[in-house]
Amino acid sequence: MRKFPINMHLNVDSFLPASDAEKEYMVQMRPSTTFFRDGVKRLLKNKIATISFIMIIIITLACILIPLFWPYKYDKQLGISLGKPVDPTYANLRPFEYGETEQAKIAAGETVFPHIFGTDSAGRDYFIRVVYGTRISLLVGFFASLIVLVIGMTVGSIAGYCGGKVDIVIMRIVDIIYSLPDMLMVILLSAALNNSGLDKLIQGTVLEKIGLNILSLFIVFGLLYWVSMSRLIRGQILSLREQEYVLAARACGAKPGRIIKKHLMPNCIGVVIISTALQIPSAIFTESYLSFLGLGVNAPMPSLGSLASDALNGIHSYSYRLIIPAVVISLIVLSLNLFGDGLRDAFDPKLNK
Amino acid sequence: MNNNENTPLLEVKNLKQYFDINVGVFKSKPLKAVDDVSFYINKKETLGLVGESGCGKTTVGRTILNLYKPTAGEIWYNGKQIKTKADINEFRKKATMVFQDPYSSLNPRMTVADIIGEPLDVHNLYSTKEERRERILELMDYVGLNSEHASRYAHEFSGGQRQRIGIARALAVNPEFIVCDEPVSALDVSIQAQVINMFDELQDKLGLTYLFIAHNLLVVRHISDRIAVMYLGKIVELADAEEIYSRPLHPYSKALMSAVPVPDPQVARANKRIMLSGDIPSPLNAPSGCPFRTRCPHATEQCAMETPEFKEISKGHFVACHNIDKIN
Numbered sequence A: 001m002r003k004f005p006i007n008m009h010l011n012v013d014s015f016l017p018a019s020d021a022e023k024e025y026m027v028q029m030r031p032s033t034t035f036f037r038d039g040v041k042r043l044l045k046n047k048i049a050t051i052s053f054i055m056i057i058i059i060t061l062a063c064i065l066i067p068l069f070w071p072y073k074y075d076k077q078l079g080i081s082l083g084k085p086v087d088p089t090y091a092n093l094r095p096f097e098y099g100e101t102e103q104a105k106i107a108a109g110e111t112v113f114p115h116i117f118g119t120d121s122a123g124r125d126y127f128i129r130v131v132y133g134t135r136i137s138l139l140v141g142f143f144a145s146l147i148v149l150v151i152g153m154t155v156g157s158i159a160g161y162c163g164g165k166v167d168i169v170i171m172r173i174v175d176i177i178y179s180l181p182d183m184l185m186v187i188l189l190s191a192a193l194n195n196s197g198l199d200k201l202i203q204g205t206v207l208e209k210i211g212l213n214i215l216s217l218f219i220v221f222g223l224l225y226w227v228s229m230s231r232l233i234r235g236q237i238l239s240l241r242e243q244e245y246v247l248a249a250r251a252c253g254a255k256p257g258r259i260i261k262k263h264l265m266p267n268c269i270g271v272v273i274i275s276t277a278l279q280i281p282s283a284i285f286t287e288s289y290l291s292f293l294g295l296g297v298n299a300p301m302p303s304l305g306s307l308a309s310d311a312l313n314g315i316h317s318y319s320y321r322l323i324i325p326a327v328v329i330s331l332i333v334l335s336l337n338l339f340g341d342g343l344r345d346a347f348d349p350k351l352n353k
Numbered sequence B: 001m002n003n004n005e006n007t008p009l010l011e012v013k014n015l016k017q018y019f020d021i022n023v024g025v026f027k028s029k030p031l032k033a034v035d036d037v038s039f040y041i042n043k044k045e046t047l048g049l050v051g052e053s054g055c056g057k058t059t060v061g062r063t064i065l066n067l068y069k070p071t072a073g074e075i076w077y078n079g080k081q082i083k084t085k086a087d088i089n090e091f092r093k094k095a096t097m098v099f100q101d102p103y104s105s106l107n108p109r110m111t112v113a114d115i116i117g118e119p120l121d122v123h124n125l126y127s128t129k130e131e132r133r134e135r136i137l138e139l140m141d142y143v144g145l146n147s148e149h150a151s152r153y154a155h156e157f158s159g160g161q162r163q164r165i166g167i168a169r170a171l172a173v174n175p176e177f178i179v180c181d182e183p184v185s186a187l188d189v190s191i192q193a194q195v196i197n198m199f200d201e202l203q204d205k206l207g208l209t210y211l212f213i214a215h216n217l218l219v220v221r222h223i224s225d226r227i228a229v230m231y232l233g234k235i236v237e238l239a240d241a242e243e244i245y246s247r248p249l250h251p252y253s254k255a256l257m258s259a260v261p262v263p264d265p266q267v268a269r270a271n272k273r274i275m276l277s278g279d280i281p282s283p284l285n286a287p288s289g290c291p292f293r294t295r296c297p298h299a300t301e302q303c304a305m306e307t308p309e310f311k312e313i314s315k316g317h318f319v320a321c322h323n324i325d326k327i328n
Helices: A020-026 A035-045 A047-069 A100-107 A126-162 A164-179 A182-194 A206-240 A244-251 A256-292 A304-314 A320-347 B057-064 B085-091 B112-123 B129-142 B147-151 B159-171 B189-206 B217-223 B241-246 B251-258 B265-270 B301-305
Strands: B010-023 B027-041 B046-050 B072-077 B095-098 B177-181 B209-213 B226-231 B234-240 B310-314 B317-320
Touching: A035 A047, A035 A320, A047 A126, A047 A320, A126 A164, A126 A206, A126 A256, A126 A304, A126 A320, A164 A206, A182 A206, A206 A256, A244 A256, A244 B095, A256 A304, A256 A320, A304 A320, B010 B057, B027 B057, B027 B072, B027 B234, B046 B057, B046 B217, B057 B095, B057 B177, B057 B209, B095 B159, B112 B129, B112 B147, B112 B159, B129 B147, B129 B159, B159 B189, B189 B209, B189 B217, B209 B217, B217 B241, B226 B241, B226 B251, B234 B241, B234 B251, B241 B251
Parallel strands: B046 B209, B046 B226, B095 B177, B177 B209
Antiparallel strands: B010 B027, B010 B072, B226 B234, B234 B317, B310 B317
16 A cells, blocks of 8 residues: 555554454463562562561571580680689680680690680680570560560450450550559569569479579560550451451351451551561560669570670770670661561551552 | 242341440430331342432341341341341351442452352351362352452452452352342442343342342332332332332432433433432431421421321332322
8 A cells, every 4th residue: 555644544454353462462461469479579679678687587597506516605614624723814805815725725736716705704705695695685575576466466356356345444454554664563573473482383494594584574575565566456456347348257157256367367467567576676675674784584694685784894894795795786676676667668558658 | 948929038027227326425326227117028039229328228238137236126037037146147148248349348368269268168168178169160150250360369350340259259158138238339330230230140040139229220220120218217118110210109209210310311301300408317316207307398297296107008019108199
């Protein structure tokens, strides 16, 4: 066909029926994404959150793995060995310094594992103590948040779903607990637990090693700190239960337990993950300053707080002993907070708008 | 089971649903959402329920399915009163509901297969996973969804498709009776037609009975065998669909029917629209006597004194009005 510049005739070739391949091309089928995968994708785009997450992984792995191969024990006083007088040269070593017998070994050509952070006043390797301290801090953080999560979620969802009088009663209890000073509760509880004979009960278990003080910390978390979590979840459930899909589930005869589990919980899981992630650093922080005040783990088990507290005695000569655990606490708390923020942005995009 | 054809499938007697509304700090006042409503629905029939927003249509539907506990009144299904918890549970295997908003009535965290399969899970209607899957695919086929949609989430579908998912869920337990709560009002017009026709087809194929709640008069006329008109928590008129369109007796129905758009401009110009003055009163302070008297052009003193009786004027045509003879 000849082409004119101003041609009103339509080109017939444009109107041929589409081939199967062309039709296939028009069907846009995107692979189905789930809520979780969507969130992870957004999280990975957030550089700060990703770096924080890697930080947390490294710290966690380090405090699990390092004690397995480290040649020194956290409670081994290097200057003391059976049948010999105490060797004072092992106390208060500076980083990469060696005790007398070790220097002799090096002179004889043997290799001795260095004391990276030196030793403390009792002659214990400081690096492994910091690692153990981190271990305790993380353990407290995760378990305390877990306790808070379980109790808060159960109570909050019951209050939110049942509503009415149940809700009023539970929320008044929450208000009362909210008004109790938590620090006072920890101190009172650890005093009460120490006199309760509970220490005999936990003899020989793992709990004995971390001590009654930490146990009372857990109990306080279980008793007091769930309230903000339960308030948060109650609020979520209150708004979610008015949704029509909940009514639809009730219309087909679903029981309250099923509705909470299948319909309400999955829809507020984003908020739950985020507030749990933000709960961990606050628990670590609480543990640290309690240990600093002497209400934390039992000696010789170290925690970051108690290490910092011990370091106060030699703050002028050995200031690095205070700085190291302080830096580790800051690092853990900071990266958990940033990661929690990243989680919130990734899983709760509504908050950003 | 009563197989007598004359027994209605569902009968509602003097149903009342009051909600307590707090006015002031310690005072509460009943909001009469549904006030003394009686009707019946025969097998394989569609009863349309129309009325203004806020007149209690949806509440009627939800109260029938016991989503709200009725304040008073009886619900009879197949000649048996629904009263105890066991009755309600049994009733829910036979009566289901399609919801108005296809966006909020599907859980965003569940796949289509799980949404449709939920009634099956709740009532334990399968023995193997395979059986459940087959039933779900069969249901999806009924409502015109592809089997590859089963693993997708509700937000990946359009409004019409979502409503089909909602309908498939309602069909899952093999119900006899479905309450359709404005199932098409959230859809656009071309999709409305598809969904309405699907309701019709499913009724023929599965022998369903519908209570069809809507405010679109043309849609109701198309699908219903009989129509009930509600005003302020009461049914004011109930008759065959054609009868109520050609010969409405209650002044409110007259005004309502005159508002139905006619697709012929000449006829439309000839028809005179009856304009009602004022707004629908709040159900919190419903007028005494006849609820419609504040807006009725024919209201008399009697209307303020007594509540009109809901009586049969001709066969199958019920009206609640004192002055029915004078007006017509």
